Amino acid sequence: MVAPETTFAFLYDELEARDATGFVHVGGRFDDTLRYLTRFSGPEERYAFVFVGGDAVLCAPSGFERQAKREFAGDYVYTPDDLRADTPGGRAVEVLEAYDADGTLLVPQAVPHDAAVRLERAGFALESTDVVARERVVKDPEEIEALRKAQAAAAAGMRRAETVLAAADARGDGDALRFEGERLTTTSLRREVDAALVQEGATPRENTVVAAGGACTDRHFRGDVPVRSGETVVVDVSPRGPHGYHGALTRTFVVDSEGGWERRAFLAVESAQQAGLDELAGGADASLVHEETAAEIGAYGFPAGYGDTGFTHGAGYGVGVSRRENPRLPSDARLEPGTVLAVEPGVYDPAEGGVRLGDLVVVTDEGFEYLREYPREFTPRA
Amino acid sequence: MVAPETTFAFLYDELEARDATGFVHVGGRFDDTLRYLTRFSGPEERYAFVFVGGDAVLCAPSGFERQAKREFAGDYVYTPDDLRADTPGGRAVEVLEAYDADGTLLVPQAVPHDAAVRLERAGFALESTDVVARERVVKDPEEIEALRKAQAAAAAGMRRAETVLAAADARGDGDALRFEGERLTTTSLRREVDAALVQEGATPRENTVVAAGGACTDRHFRGDVPVRSGETVVVDVSPRGPHGYHGALTRTFVVDSEGGWERRAFLAVESAQQAGLDELAGGADASLVHEETAAEIGAYGFPAGYGDTGFTHGAGYGVGVSRRENPRLPSDARLEPGTVLAVEPGVYDPAEGGVRLGDLVVVTDEGFEYLREYPREFTPRA
Known part of the structure; x- marks a missing residue:
């Protein structure tokens, strides 16, 4: 069988409609929103997903690069070489900065508070969206x-x-x-x-x-x-x-x-x-x-x-x-x-x-x- | 075998040490912090745990009252009769208000952002704590x-x-x-x-x-x-x-x-x-x-x-x-x-x-x- 894939047009449309620069979510393997977005079966440790500039980026945790590249439905797997233990929210900021993003970010309601605070401190305004839950209702x-x-x-x-x-x-x-x-x-x-x-x-x-x-x-x-x-x-x-x-x-x-x-x-x-x-x-x-x-x-x-x-x-x-x-x-x-x-x-x-x-x-x-x-x-x- | 239980003295001590009125966490069954605190194997839908006034309270989701009462290691299971679909954060606020709590709440870093915002809007100041992760290191x-x-x-x-x-x-x-x-x-x-x-x-x-x-x-x-x-x-x-x-x-x-x-x-x-x-x-x-x-x-x-x-x-x-x-x-x-x-x-x-x-x-x-x-x-x- 063909594995289900996620196409990100709905995220692109939502960003356009709400005049936002990107979408970010952070969670572990048991976060179903992330599983849907990434198809990455991941570790229990938290990781970040960023959609910005039309690209879907998975910030895979150290040691999971191979698995991420095998499974991820999006454009880039970002696994920095350095071992400094940045938080998933910090990794998301690195990606957003690489795309020169600023302004408003959309996040799911249940995004972790520490990640939200990290994004806000980096100068972004956060707004919540239920677009992923809505997208998930009708199955392909x-x-x-x-x-x-x-x-x-x-x-x-x-x-x-x-x-x-x-x-x-x-x-x-x-x-x-x-x-x-x-x-x-x-x-x-x-x-x-x-x-x-x-x-x-x-x-x-x-x-x-x-x-x-x-x-x-x-x-x-x-x-x-x-x-x-x-x-x-x-x-x-x-x-x-x-x-x-x-x-x-x-x-x-x-x-x-x-x-x-x-x-x-x-x-x-x-x-x-x-x-x-x-x-x-x-x-x-x-x-x-x-x-x-x-x-x-x-x-x-x-x-x-x-x-x-x-x-x-x-x-x-x-x-x-x-x-x-x-x-x-x-x-x-x-x-x-x-x-x-x-x-x-x-x-x-x-x-x-x-x-x-x-x-x-x-x-x-x-x-x-x-x-x-x-x-x-x-x-x-x- | 005797099932593991959680004693909440460490939370009480942490609240004292940080001059906080209560501890709140929100998550679903795959949140291990909540599993440790509640021993509730719960649904995937999110629910809240509140520690306030020396009591550990589980706000069990509708339909899970029996399971919660069977499994919960704390003092009270709170399952309001009314069917209005309040959020887990809202339920936590109801419990805190019943205890006349005000001031500072401690939350884990990964508490969901919407729950954190709900608590802040109810007048509480939030500070994060890693006390649960620290408590979990040594096993009884x-x-x-x-x-x-x-x-x-x-x-x-x-x-x-x-x-x-x-x-x-x-x-x-x-x-x-x-x-x-x-x-x-x-x-x-x-x-x-x-x-x-x-x-x-x-x-x-x-x-x-x-x-x-x-x-x-x-x-x-x-x-x-x-x-x-x-x-x-x-x-x-x-x-x-x-x-x-x-x-x-x-x-x-x-x-x-x-x-x-x-x-x-x-x-x-x-x-x-x-x-x-x-x-x-x-x-x-x-x-x-x-x-x-x-x-x-x-x-x-x-x-x-x-x-x-x-x-x-x-x-x-x-x-x-x-x-x-x-x-x-x-x-x-x-x-x-x-x-x-x-x-x-x-x-x-x-x-x-x-x-x-x-x-x-x-x-x-x-x-x-x-x-x-x-x-x-x-x-x-x-």
Whole structure:
């Protein structure tokens, strides 16, 4: 596959529109704005990106020149030979001065304060911009392909979870499930899922959630509880693929269900997810997607709100270089074709468990497409 | 094991010493300063930590209240009911106002600029502090235990790499190695290592480096090249354990070596690493550790500098919640007992390959202790 690239025309246009001389950002490898701008997977130590005079310049940290030159999507990698430990903000000033820049600089809101102060002391006026976040909303074909690849890894992880749950049994241990002679817990199942993600070249990034029973009410559960038959098991997988884009796939399984709450909740969430997906199209109102999802859950007799019980969260969010990014569902955004969303409603009850179903889709002119289809089975398949 | 906890006496003392009313930081889950202060594994979205009036307060984002209460090491989790989307800086101001705070606030240098501006507009004067970075240098017994656990995962990953390399052979494919019927490449070997890390409950975090031949000269190689017999294979593993602490283990193997450069380089690096370790003790000079390491490499006839060939980097660095943190080797630090270091020299030659050996140790009064011993074998063991 072709790796996603960043073209900087949008930065050039923003500088023109705001009569600014350059754009600067500083951060480490976990800053998704920088990752998008540079495609540099970098170190945890902070480094600077400068866009000035039509050139995109990465001030790579010492020892990372090769990696920067291999990965950087822009024009120049600046790695001064001298070993004086200047700050990333200081490096950015060196670049700006080499271009004889002065006047106003645009920076993201979250630029580090010390870098901002360093730029101001060098005589620049700072103004914040959200142009990068806006640019990131609509994905180009290479980005869609990278998201598809991450979602393929997510599917492999989910398949592993299903296989383990289908093979597990409760013989001789009450309703606690056993797998390959060991007690199955949320931790042991999560490790199986994560190993499958890694085998697909993705990284789990502490994102994988495996919850069972009452723990399902915590959407971000990372603890260790037994997995039991008859209880809901939520598996929520958001691996990061090799190009930095995320997948997002959530399923809920019940081993040996006797029906009841979990069956009703599953049908409600399945129907609600479909109702949300049916609203997707170019120009659709992000809040309406959420409202239709919530209304469907309400039609099944579950409350929709922000308490502890029922549909307690939004219907979804954008996915890209960040695991969660704009647009959110609900929000006042109008959906644009090329926007990639996780549509992921859920229903929870502390006394019963939780059901959540989530898929990654791209908005098209007339509707949506799955980045990868994955069956919605209540009973795990072998 | 007992999870590491943060006690906030050092913050209290710093506020007293600098006559400040509170400490504030804002960031997302990848901000290691926040992870240390809160133990909250959090979302990517930003949130705030406030220390004021002797209380440590986490302003958890909406939807993360449960997780925050489970993980936060401080006094209060503040999750306002109202859904107005205030910024993390705004949340911090709400907390400070509830404590009737005024005057000077201390912030880390890298606090986001928008949060700093928000605090200043609320009438506070900001001063930066590196007290958290200083506090993090010396590890307490729970932190050492968490590092030991991460290093155990690193050892499992390394063991997997050795096993695969020992089982690989070059029959029928020139000197390119094959494993289980497939061509062995740096990517396929990296995936094997990462799967082993995950099975131990650690996350590889895009940190695992597997390089072969000339690619070994890039310390951060993440590309895909064939693994060949007679060439150096560097395996560099830095998993993050479940409590957020990192491991650091590097070995270099050669399958079917005919001796020559790679054998000499291995002996030089092995001896240099030992020379560096021998310098460790409470009160030792961090630069001297590097210099002794470099001198030993020089004694074997390899250049030590910052070019492309020879010993091209520092002898090591601190390891903790950050993969790399203070103190660096070299630096003007005096080593304190309880400091955890990766001691990791290497020798490189673009025409030959690279050899690097690294271990994680804790500095003691009189010397050092391995967090986990792992054999230094040139030929991989089955």
